[in-house]
Amino acid sequence: MVINVKENAPDSGLGHTMVDALNMALAYEMRVNKHVVVLGEDIGVNGGVFRVTDGLLKKFGRERVLDTPLSETLIVGMSIGMASQGLRPVAEIQFSGFVYPGFDQIVNHASRLRNRTRGVLTCPMVVRMPSGGGIHAPEHHSESVEAFFTHVPGLRVVIPSSPKRAYGLLLASIRDPDPVIFLEPTRLYRLGKEVVEDTGEALPLDRCFVLREGKDVTLVSWGASIHETLLATDALLKEGVSAEVIDVATLKYLDEATILQSVKKTGRLVVIHEAPEMSGFGAEIMARVLERGLYFLLSPPRRIAGFNCVMPLYRLEEHYIPSVERIVAEVRELLAAS
Amino acid sequence: MKKEVARFAITHTQFVDENGNMNEDFPQDVPSSDILTQWYKTMVLTRVFDGKAINLQRTGKMGTYASSEGQEAVGVGLASAMQEGDVLVPTYREHVAQMMRADSPESAMTKILLFWGGDERGNMREGIGKDDFPACVPIGTQTCHAVGVASAFKIRKEKRAVVCTVGDGGTSKGDFYESLNCAGAWQLPVVFVIVNNGFAISLSRDKQTNSLTLAQKGIAAGIHFCQQVDGNDVVAVYEAVRVALQRARAGQGPSVIEALTYRLSDHTTADDAKRYRSSEEVKVARKKDPLLRSRALLERLGHWDASLEEELQKQSHASVESAVKSYFDIIENHPQTASDMFVFLHEHIPESLVQQQGRALSEKKGGIGGH
Numbered sequence: 291m292v293i294n295v296k297e298n299a300p301d302s303g304l305g306h307t308m309v310d311a312l313n314m315a316l317a318y319e320m321r322v323n324k325h326v327v328v329l330g331e332d333i334g335v336n337g338g339v340f341r342v343t344d345g346l347l348k349k350f351g352r353e354r355v356l357d358t359p360l361s362e363t364l365i366v367g368m369s370i371g372m373a374s375q376g377l378r379p380v381a382e383i384q385f386s387g388f389v390y391p392g393f394d395q396i397v398n399h400a401s402r403l404r405n406r407t408r409g410v411l412t413c414p415m416v417v418r419m420p421s422g423g424g425i426h427a428p429e430h431h432s433e434s435v436e437a438f439f440t441h442v443p444g445l446r447v448v449i450p451s452s453p454k455r456a457y458g459l460l461l462a463s464i465r466d467p468d469p470v471i472f473l474e475p476t477r478l479y480r481l482g483k484e485v486v487e488d489t490g491e492a493l494p495l496d497r498c499f500v501l502r503e504g505k506d507v508t509l510v511s512w513g514a515s516i517h518e519t520l521l522a523t524d525a526l527l528k529e530g531v532s533a534e535v536i537d538v539a540t541l542k543y544l545d546e547a548t549i550l551q552s553v554k555k556t557g558r559l560v561v562i563h564e565a566p567e568m569s570g571f572g573a574e575i576m577a578r579v580l581e582r583g584l585y586f587l588l589s590p591p592r593r594i595a596g597f598n599c600v601m602p603l604y605r606l607e608e609h610y611i612p613s614v615e616r617i618v619a620e621v622r623e624l625l626a627a628s
Numbered sequence: 629m630k631k632e633v634a635r636f637a638i639t640h641t642q643f644v645d646e647n648g649n650m651n652e653d654f655p656q657d658v659p660s661s662d663i664l665t666q667w668y669k670t671m672v673l674t675r676v677f678d679g680k681a682i683n684l685q686r687t688g689k690m691g692t693y694a695s696s697e698g699q700e701a702v703g704v705g706l707a708s709a710m711q712e713g714d715v716l717v718p719t720y721r722e723h724v725a726q727m728m729r730a731d732s733p734e735s736a737m738t739k740i741l742l743f744w745g746g747d748e749r750g751n752m753r754e755g756i757g758k759d760d761f762p763a764c765v766p767i768g769t770q771t772c773h774a775v776g777v778a779s780a781f782k783i784r785k786e787k788r789a790v791v792c793t794v795g796d797g798g799t800s801k802g803d804f805y806e807s808l809n810c811a812g813a814w815q816l817p818v819v820f821v822i823v824n825n826g827f828a829i830s831l832s833r834d835k836q837t838n839s840l841t842l843a844q845k846g847i848a849a850g851i852h853f854c855q856q857v858d859g860n861d862v863v864a865v866y867e868a869v870r871v872a873l874q875r876a877r878a879g880q881g882p883s884v885i886e887a888l889t890y891r892l893s894d895h896t897t898a899d900d901a902k903r904y905r906s907s908e909e910v911k912v913a914r915k916k917d918p919l920l921r922s923r924a925l926l927e928r929l930g931h932w933d934a935s936l937e938e939e940l941q942k943q944s945h946a947s948v949e950s951a952v953k954s955y956f957d958i959i960e961n962h963p964q965t966a967s968d969m970f971v972f973l974h975e976h977i978p979e980s981l982v983q984q985q986g987r988a989l990s991e992k993k994g995g996i997g998g999h
Contacts, residue, residue: 327783353783359813364772364806371717371776375759377783379776391802398766399773405972407751407762412975444973467975496978543978 305485308478311453312342312418315460316380318490320350323378326464329356330365330382330418339384340420340479366392366417370399373415378464383419386473387430392417393438400469401444416463416470421449422514422564423611424477426604432476433601434513434565439471440542440574446495447542449473451516455539457486458493465492475514498545500552504534507558507621510549510575512538515562515612522617531625541571549575550583557588558628560621564611567595589628594620638841640888641868642858646916648924655867659708661931667708667862668922668932669940670733671700674724675919676944677737678893680952681744685897689956690745696723698860698892701918702823704728705865705887706791709873712756717774717792719823720763725793729757737951738958745955747964748972767828768798771807771820778816778882789817789876791869797828799842805849808884812850817876819869819883820846823859825891826913830904846884853880859887860918890916965989 306314320326328343334357337344347355358365362383369379383389389396396417403413423432439447448463448470450456456474463470501516502523511519516537523533534552538544553559559579561572572593579591594612602610643654659667678697684690696703703724710716716725723740730736731754743750743763751762759777764770774792781788798804799822811818822842826833839845846854853872857864865887872883890913894901901910926932966988970981977985 356779359806359810361806361810363769363803364775364810367769367772367803367807368776368779368810371773371778372780372783373776374761374773375715375777375780377780394766394769394803395772398769404974406748407753408748408968409972410752410758411761446974468973543980546980 305483306453307480307483308450308453308456308474309340309342309480311457311486312460312474313344313346314486314488315457315464316343316346317349318488319461319464320346320354322490325376326378326380327354327356327372328380328382329358329369331358331360331384333357333382338382340476342418342474343382362388362390362392363395366395366400369415369417370395370403370413373413374403374411378414380416380418380464383417385431385433386419386421386435387433389417389419389435396439396445396469396471397442401442404468405444412467413469414467416460416472418472418474420476420479421473422475422477423601423604423607424514429603432604432607434563434596436473436513436541437565437569437571440571444469445542446470446540447473448495448540449475449513450539451475451478451513451537452482453484453486455493455499455537458491459495459539461490462492462495466495470495473513477514478517481517495540496543496545497540498548499537499539500534500548501537502533502535504532504556506532506556507560507625508534508536508549508552508556509560509562509617509621510536510538511562512541513564515564518612518614518617519562521614522621525614525618526621531621533621538575544575544578546578546582549579550586553579553583554586557586558624559587559591560594560624561591562594562612562617564596566598567593568598570595589624592620592624636844636847638843638854638856640856640858641864642861643863643867644861644921644925646860646921648921648928650925654863659863659866661926661929663708664922664929665926665931667704668919668926670704670724670728671862671919671922672940673733673944673947674700674703674727676941677723677948677951680948681741682893682897684741684952685744690741692896692898693744694721694896695893696721698913698917699823699825699889700724701862701922702821702859702865702887702889705862706793706821706869708866709869710791711873713786713788714873715777715788715790716757716760717770717777717790718761718763719770719793719795719798720765721795721823722763722793726753726757726760729753729755729760731755734947734951734954737948738954741951741955742958745959747959748968749958749964768794768801768803770794771798771804774818774820775807775810775816778811778818779814781817782814787877789819789873791819791821791873793821793823795828796822796824796826796833796836796842797831799845800828800836805845808846808849808851808882811882812846815879815881817879817882819872819876819885821869822884822886823889824886825889827891827895829895829899832905841886843884843886851882851884853883855884856886856888859889860916860921862918862922889918892917
């Protein structure tokens with residue numbers, strides 16, 4: 291199955307932001323499933339620092355919307371305990387740069403509980419966290435951490451890039467019987483709107499989304515970088531370059547078939563992501579294409595990623611995050627060389 | 629102007645001294661002599677099991693093993709105080725509590741052997757312990773799970789409670805403080821039992837913290853029932869945990885019980901305790917052995933003698949042998965296959981893993997370094 295998303299959305303100014311969509315998904319699932327609880331720092335009374343959980347406390351009460359002490363290890367570890375008892379906790383880590391104290395619990399326990407107990411205890415939980423740069427906050431507020439988690443057996447890793455996909459993928463993540471790391475690109479939280487129907491319909495957790503069809507080059511990306519990738523695609527089209535854009539919203543598990551099929555058609559692959567290039571998830575995609583689709587390629591594949599530097603404070607951010615101009619230029623180079 | 633704004637105290641409770649004498653305040657109603665006898669039998673069985681497990685490791689029939697020798701009274705006391713519906717969130721040394729919460733001690737012993745014998749099926753709890761957590765290896769991390777389970781009970785308004793054990797070493801960890809803090813803030817139905825056996829592997833209790841007691845660590849978290857008990861006195865452990873659980877189920881919040889005991893064996897079979905403690909120290913500790921004390925008490929009450937002891941030793945060895953037999957039967961005749969590495973990662977095996985699973989199944993076990 292290939293999921294084509296044609297609309298991808300010049301902003302009409304109408305409808306819902308990604309924050310709205312995430313909030314709608316949480317409210318929907320809390321309404322239909324009494325086992326769903328949300329927990330984290332400042333998520334109740336304050337509605338979350340990005341307001342994703344706004345209004346849930348009023349709707350669902352203090353027993354299901356839990357303002358926790360400031361303690362990431364505990365937020366994740368407690369969610370594991372809740373999940374083992376049949377609740378469906380959706381934990382918020384305020385920024386992905388603060389997840390590391392909870393990393394121990396995610397890697398050593400959440401991802402392993404089912405395997406460790408051979409299915410006697412399970413861990414259906416979601417750990418949501420804002421991800422990536424572009425919001426002019428201090429250090430640690432702009433990290434792209436997906437590769438840490440894709441490496442861990444037993445986890446799913448999801449990162450949406452539009453309000454509709456945020457809605458459908460968050461629903462799917464909460465309904466999944468196992469732990470899901472759900473990364474939310476802060477740059478896209480309020481960047482565009484689309485009308486999201488609150489139907490409760492989930493999206494699959496193992497399929498790429500083809501956002502643009504093209505024949506010259508396959509651009510694979512996810513999260514916030516989808517925004518720059520689409521703008522670059524528009525610019526390239528004006529030069530007569532037809533790029534296919536694939537949103538790998540479910541990094542794990544990767545829909546390799548859709549990517550290979552596209553590379554077979556275009557003969558060229560560029561992977562674009564904001565996280566540092568070194569050991570980034572782009573390397574995994576590239577390795578898979580080289581292992582299974584080397585002979586489709588007309589030119590060496592390429593990664594356009596964050597440099598192997600510390601994510602800078604925001605005044606240097608534009609030098610770090612792959613820009614529209616950089617994507618256009620590198621795709622041009624690639625095409626010129628083949 | 630200065631004034632005192634808070635004052636705290638920690639009590640220490642012992643009902644049976646190391647010679648088996650009942651102290652004056654020994655609880656008259658509980659426990660009955662039948663129960664005391666049963667507790668002693670369980671402790672002896674655990675001791676026999678421990679010896680056998682170490683032998684299995686030494687003879688290459690099982691992997692690294694952590695003995696619970698010397699700490700049996702803590703496990704027996706806390707497990708006896710728990711009811712059906714309560715959940716145990718243990719360390720990796722809670723063998724006796726696991727035995728008491730399984731379908732049978734033999735079945736639990738087989739699983740403990742499987743766990744240390746490198747087979748995940750050893751973590752499949754059963755019986756009244758079916759919701760219990762498996763042995764937790766990363767120190768102190770289980771305290772957070774206990775808070776989550778207790779939260780679930782509170783959210784669902786169930787009259788259930790959690791017992792979470794943690795070693796003295798674990799009380800140095802952030803996880804422990806974070807868990808106590810939240811349990812206190814939310815007044816959760818959880819009892820933290822600190823099994824203070826004197827050592828974090830090689831680091832003795834006095835070098836781990838300057839805190840006078842470990843129980844007092846609960847006070848800063850707003851936990852109102854924080855006590856120290858003689859962990860080699862099964863009656864003291866039982867009584868403290870019983871009251872703490874009663875409070876928890878009645879909505880009166882969490883507790884911290886520090887049980888003072890001593891790890892008579894090495895940390896694990898991979899450890900050599902002679903490197904960091906003297907044989908004199910161990911000799912002194914052996915005089916406080918919980919088994920000696922329970923037996924002395926039963927003899928004093930006229931419920932025990934040498935022939936009963938002989939019979940018990942025989943029964944215990946037979947029971948352990950039967951568990952060992954099942955262990956060998958499972959690993960030799962019903963081993964896991966390479967496929968089992970894949971099928972329990974998620975409820976449904978993802979497509980990309982099916983391919984690797986096939987590969988793993990099609991290949992013979994390879995040679996690797998080590999043993």
